[in-house]
Amino acid sequence: MIEYLVAIGLITGIFAIFALGLNLEWGFTGLINFGHVGFLAIGAYTTVLLNQGGFPLWISMAAGVVLAGFFGMLVGIPTLKLKADYLAIVTIGFSEIVRLILLNEDWLTRGPMGLHGFDRPFEALIPFDYNYFLFLFTFVSLAVIYILLEQLVHSPWGRVLKSIREDEDVASALGKNVFSYKIQVLILGSAIAGFAGALLAFNLQYINPRNFIPMETFYAWIIVVLGGSGNNKGIIVGAFMLQFFYSGTRLLQDFIMFDSTQMASLRIMIIGLLLVVFMMYKPQGLLGKKEELGLGR
């Protein structure tokens, strides 16, 4: 039982980090990123490929984070001058391009076969079940990222982000370089996703392009909306809640006489229903502020 809880706790922590990156972009700055998973993939594959190529794990991981941030900038430069919706289109396209490259460039990524056999942080030094260590490592990282993000969003820098979210015309009228802030946010959000990607690789021990389908992006969106966008604490709670819906419905298997495919479909329906009902009662998300909902532009 404890192993199971650690295992689902681990994946929850990784997704919480992943969603914190999205929350910086959407929750605080109003950027619609529908391709967040692309940066998760870049983080994961860069870490694994460099490590397999003989680089020390820490360097590989750092390179994964930096490269994810770099691609965030590359995607942002041509699109962020346009209105918000274009970013949504470009990012979802970008994440699919990343996935298809990973799938088809066999010489580099072994395509659908995926990659396995790579180092994990301190693996040789851990005398007990490695998952416990990875769990600890993930949650310490989550805590650090959370604290840094909280400092950022409560600073004058964060205030500029919120003003861009509310109305970027005002931000420029007050002398703020809106484009530069959006780029910074996209770099940072993508780098966080890249870090989550490395953790995901450590957790799975085997990565392949199927891990990086667009649905993963929307799990992050569900977490952000469930927890309350623009609230970092809410994101962490939202990640646990989604995991609770997700794993909780698995227990149904013991009570209902369906075969596994039917069961899988039923679960998705129940999860959807739970999300809809939750949103009806708490449209602002678990820790979102209700009074903010009515405040349109």
Next chain:
Amino acid sequence: MKHSLLEVKEVKKQFESILAVDDCSLIVKKQAITGLVGANGAGKTTLFNLITGYYKADSGKILFNDIRIDDMPTFKRARIGMVRTFQITKALSRMTVLDNMMLGPKGQSGEKIWNIWLKSGKISKEEDMAKEKALEILDFFNMLHMKDEYAGALSGGQKKLLEMARSLMIDPIMLLLDEPFAGVNPTLAKKMVIYIKELREKGMTFLIIEHDIPLITKVSDTLSFMSQGKIILEGTPEEVKKDPRVRDAYLGGGD
């Protein structure tokens, strides 16, 4: 004679089939208060958008303090001292009134990401100063008690005031106000007129779009009357008001 601060020279802006601003020229002198009047659709707000960089002119020149600014992005124009408000108010809804205000000051150390960890002492000092100034200005506009409210929860008139108050946080050289008195109660509007004049005494220059003729007369040194994309008449408020074209625009008639 005082030197000119803003010079708009034969600026043109076409939208599809509408020529919104047509070879329009305007000079605003340093420390002057200039009222920009004209019927709806005359092109006043478009001219504002051209001056502040929200639109790019098809042709013509715009100079601010003798620097050509027509290719400068909006935020840079704000940094060299030209700040505007909007006709349709743009309160930053899901931010408090105080946060709206504190956004104003330019050159804040804390707006650079690394400084948040490297210069936290300097940032908190700047924040204290900005807060003090914000509270002072809010107090003038009778909004001190609302400082912790969401800006989106304010009334239309209060949002107008907040916009003007927020622009003052930057210490602009020139303030362009787009209908600052619309929806503001008469007592406060009169107080604002006095305040604008006080700010002018301290060196600020104003260009104000306003439909309330008595108020704009009271506040401005000169009025510029705009019609069909051009400034067709300039003079003291009394002169401009007497002109039959102006009377047509404001007292029925129209075409």
